[in-house]
Amino acid sequence: MTLSIYNTMSRQKEVFIPLEEGKVKMYVCGPTVYDHIHIGNARPVIFFDVVRKYLERIGYEVAYVQNVTDVDDKLIRKAQEQQSSVKELSRTYAEAFFEDLDALGVRRATVHPTVTDHMEQIIAFIAQLEQEGYAYENGGDVFFRTERFEEYGKLSHQKIEELQHGIRIEVDQRKENPQDFVLWKQAKENEISWESPWGAGRPGWHIECSAMAKAHLGETMDIHGGGQDLTFPHHECEIAQSEALHDQPFARYWMHNGYIHFNHEKMSKSLGNGVNVVELRQRVKPAAIRYFMLSSHYRSPLNYSEEALQQAEQSVSRMENCWTNLQYACDHCEQQGDEGLEQVKPAIEAAMHQFDLKMKDDFNTPDAITAMFQLVQEINQALQQPEQLGLQTLQFMQQAFQDMNEVLGLLPMEEEALLDEQIEQLLTERIEARKAKNYARSDEIRDLLQEQGILLEDTPQGTRWRRK
Numbered sequence: 001m002t003l004s005i006y007n008t009m010s011r012q013k014e015v016f017i018p019l020e021e022g023k024v025k026m027y028v029c030g031p032t033v034y035d036h037i038h039i040g041n042a043r044p045v046i047f048f049d050v051v052r053k054y055l056e057r058i059g060y061e062v063a064y065v066q067n068v069t070d071v072d073d074k075l076i077r078k079a080q081e082q083q084s085s086v087k088e089l090s091r092t093y094a095e096a097f098f099e100d101l102d103a104l105g106v107r108r109a110t111v112h113p114t115v116t117d118h119m120e121q122i123i124a125f126i127a128q129l130e131q132e133g134y135a136y137e138n139g140g141d142v143f144f145r146t147e148r149f150e151e152y153g154k155l156s157h158q159k160i161e162e163l164q165h166g167i168r169i170e171v172d173q174r175k176e177n178p179q180d181f182v183l184w185k186q187a188k189e190n191e192i193s194w195e196s197p198w199g200a201g202r203p204g205w206h207i208e209c210s211a212m213a214k215a216h217l218g219e220t221m222d223i224h225g226g227g228q229d230l231t232f233p234h235h236e237c238e239i240a241q242s243e244a245l246h247d248q249p250f251a252r253y254w255m256h257n258g259y260i261h262f263n264h265e266k267m268s269k270s271l272g273n274g275v276n277v278v279e280l281r282q283r284v285k286p287a288a289i290r291y292f293m294l295s296s297h298y299r300s301p302l303n304y305s306e307e308a309l310q311q312a313e314q315s316v317s318r319m320e321n322c323w324t325n326l327q328y329a330c331d332h333c334e335q336q337g338d339e340g341l342e343q344v345k346p347a348i349e350a351a352m353h354q355f356d357l358k359m360k361d362d363f364n365t366p367d368a369i370t371a372m373f374q375l376v377q378e379i380n381q382a383l384q385q386p387e388q389l390g391l392q393t394l395q396f397m398q399q400a401f402q403d404m405n406e407v408l409g410l411l412p413m414e415e416e417a418l419l420d421e422q423i424e425q426l427l428t429e430r431i432e433a434r435k436a437k438n439y440a441r442s443d444e445i446r447d448l449l450q451e452q453g454i455l456l457e458d459t460p461q462g463t464r465w466r467r468k
Contacts, residue, residue, distance in 0.1 A: 003058065003360045005223075006299060008231060008254040009155055013362055016253065018222045024060045025217040026052065027251070029209060029226035029234070030112065032069040033093035034078050037100055038274030039289070039304060040227070040260045046293045047257050047365075048225050049106040053407045054359050065216045066109040067209060068094055070116050071202055076191055086192045087116075100277045103286045105409040113212045115203065119194050122203045122211040125245070126183045126196075134244045137198050138174035140186030144206075146179045149240040155254060156232040181237055183207045206237035210250075214242070224251035228258050257298040275304065288313035291410050294365040315373075319410055321466050322376045323401060328464055329386045330394045339390035344382045348400050351375040355404055365408065372404045423454060427463055 003016040018024050028048045031037055037045070045066075052064050069075075070090035079089045094114075101108065115122070126142055129135035134148050146152045153159055182204040187193030193200040203211075213221060219242070226235065235254065242250040262275070280289060291312040296302045351374040358367035379397050382389060405411045426445050433441040446456055449465070457464045 001357060001360045004362055005253050005255060006362045008256050011157070014253065018060070019220060019252065022059065022061060024055050024062045024223065025065075025221040026055075026062060026223040026225065027065045027067075027209070027213045027217060027221050028109075028224075029230055030066040030068050031097055032072045032074060033090045033097055034072065034074040035093060036096050036276040036278045038276050039280060039293075040274065042100070042104065042277050042289070043260055043293050043298075043302065044225065044227050044257050045101065045106055046104060046290055047298045047363075048255075050294065050365060050407060050409070051223075051225070051255075051363055052109075053107070053409075054363065057403070057407055058356075058360075062110070063217060064109040065111050065113065065213065067212050068097070068112050068114045069205070069208060070094065070114045071192060072205065090116075096278065100281070103281050104277070104290055105286065111216055113216060115208045115212075118208070118212050118215060119203070121215050122207055123184075123194070123196050125211045125214070125241070126203070126207060128245055129183065129241065132245065134241075135183055136176065137184075140199050140201065141174060141182055142184035142198055143175055143180040144183055144237070144241060145176065146181070146240065147177055149244045151243070152179075152240050153236065155236050155239055158232075181206060181233065183241075206234055207241060209234070210238050210241045213238075213250075219246040219250075220248055221251050223253045223255060225255040225257075228256045231256055255298075258296075258301045261301055261303045263303075280309075284309050284313050285316060287316045287410055290408075291316050291369070294369060294408060294410075297362075297364060297366055299362075316410060319372070319376060322379055323411055324466050325383050325464075326379055326394065326398055326401065329383055329389065330391065330398060332462070333386070333389070333391045333394055335390040336392070337390040338392040338396075340382065340388050341390070341393040341396060344378065344389075344393060344397065347378045348375065348397055351378060352400055352403070359407065368404075368408065369410070372408065372410070375400055375404065423449065423465060427456075427465065431463070 004013045005016050006012070007014050026048070028044060030045075031041055048064075048066075052062050055062050068090075071086055075086050075090055079086045082089065098108070126135060129144065130137065130142065133145070135142050135144050137143075183206075184196060184198055184203060185201050186198070187200040187202065191202075193202055213224075224235065224238075231254075239250050277289070288309060289312070292309055293302070295308075295312065351371050354374065355368050355371035358364040358371060361367075375397075379401065382393075382397065386394075426449060430442050430445040433439070433445070449456060454465050457466075
C-alpha cells in the first residue's frame with residue numbers, strides 16, 4: 001500500500017514521494033492570536049496533527065512547522081480597544097491557543113515560529129523581491145507585481161484577469177495593478193512598527209509565511225496545509241512570492257480542509273457564529289471534539305450541531321470502556337502465554353490492515369475510525385471469555401488499539417489518564433475502608449466516583465470501574 005494525497009494544485013490524488021527519502025517537511029498555517037480559537041480554526045489543527053502522526057507511524061521523520069501570527073490589523077485594533085499592547089494581547093491568546101492544543105491531544109509542532117521573531121528574514125525577503133523586479137515601493141508601502149509572475153492563479157485554477165472578484169480590493173492609486181498585494185505596510189501613528197529600507201512599518205500577511213517557511217524548511221517543502229479559505233488569496237500569494245524568488249516549487253503537495261458550518265452556514269468570528277474551543281471543552285470531553293472533527297473526510301464540509309457532539313461523546317465512551325476492560329483483563333490475567341492468540345489474531349490484523357488502507361487513501365479518517373470500531377468489536381467479543389486468553393494475546397490486542405489511537409487520539413487525553421490513577425487510588429482506599437468495616441467511608445468514595453461519572457461493579461474477582 002502506498003500513501004496517496006489529494007493535491008489541490010493538480011486536483012487529483014497523487015502518490016506521495018517526499019523530497020528526501022524517509023523525511024517529510026510540512027508547513028501548516030496557524031492562528032492569528034487576537035482571540036480564542038473557534039472550532040473552525042481547530043479543524044486544521046486536529047487534522048494535520050493526525051497527518052503528522054500517521055506519517056511518523058509509517059516511518060517518516062517529520063519536520064512540522066506551524067506559525068503563529070502575532071502582529072496583524074486585528075491584533076492592533078483589539079489592543080487599541082482594550083488599551084493594551086499588541087505584544088501583551090498576542091502573548092495572552094498564544095498561551096490560550098496552546099492550552100487548547102494540549103487539551104485536544106494535539107502534539108506541539110517541531111517549531112511554532114512567530115512573525116515578530118522573523119522580522120529580519122521578512123524584510124530581507126521583500127528586499128530581494130524588489131531587487132528582482134517583483135516588488136515596488138510607493139508611498140511607504142511595498143507591493144508585489146502579480147502580472148510579473150505568469151503563473152499567478154495556478155493553485156486556485158483561475159487566470160489573473162478572473163481573480164479580481166475574489167480579492168477584497170481597496171481603492172489604492174499607488175498600485176500598478178488592482179490585483180497587486182501588499183508586502184510591507186507603512187506604520188500609522190502610534191502603531192507597532194519596525195525599521196526597514198522603506199521606513200517604519202510592518203509586513204503584510206502573505207509574506208510572513210513565505211519567509212518563515214523558508215527559514216525553517218528551505219525553499220521547497222513536501223506538504224503545505226491549511227483551511228480551504230486560505231487557498232486564495234493567501235496560499236496563491238505565498239506561491240507567487242516564493243517561486244518568483246527561488247524559481248522552484250514552493251510545495252509539492254497542497255492540502256486544504258473543508259469548512260465547518262453552523263446551521264449550514266460558514267462558521268467564522270466575523271459572522272458571529274463561532275464556537276470557541278475553550279468554551280466547548282468545558283461542556284464535552286476534548287476527545288469528543290477531536291472525534292467530531294475526524295468523523296468526516298477532511299476535504300468535506302462539516303456541520304456543527306449539539307447532537308453531533310453528543311453522538312461523538314457516546315462513541316468515545318464506547319472506545320474508553322473497551323480500553324478499560326482490556327486493561328483490567330491484562331492486570332488480572334493469570335496465564336502468561338499466548339492462549340487464544342490463534343483465534344483472535346486474524347480479525348485483529350484485518351482491522352489493522354483496513355485502518356492502514358484507509359489512512360493511506362488520502363487520510364480517510366472516518367473510515368479509519370470505522371476500522372477502529374471493528375477492532376473494538378473484536379476485542380469486546382474476545383473479552384467475553386477472558387479466562388481463555390493469555391497475557392501475550394491480551395497485549396497483542398492492546399498494542400493494536402494503541403497503534404490506532406496514537407494516530408487518531410480518540411482515547412482519553414492526558415488529563416484523563418491522570419484521573420485514571422486517581423480512581424485507582426480511591427478504589428484502593430475503598431477496599432481498605434471495607435476491610436476496616438468503615439462502610440461510611442466506602443460509600444462516600446462510591447458516591448464521589450459516581451458524581452465524576454465513574455461506575456463501580458463489585459465482582460468476585462475484585463472491583464471493576466468504567467466511565468459512563
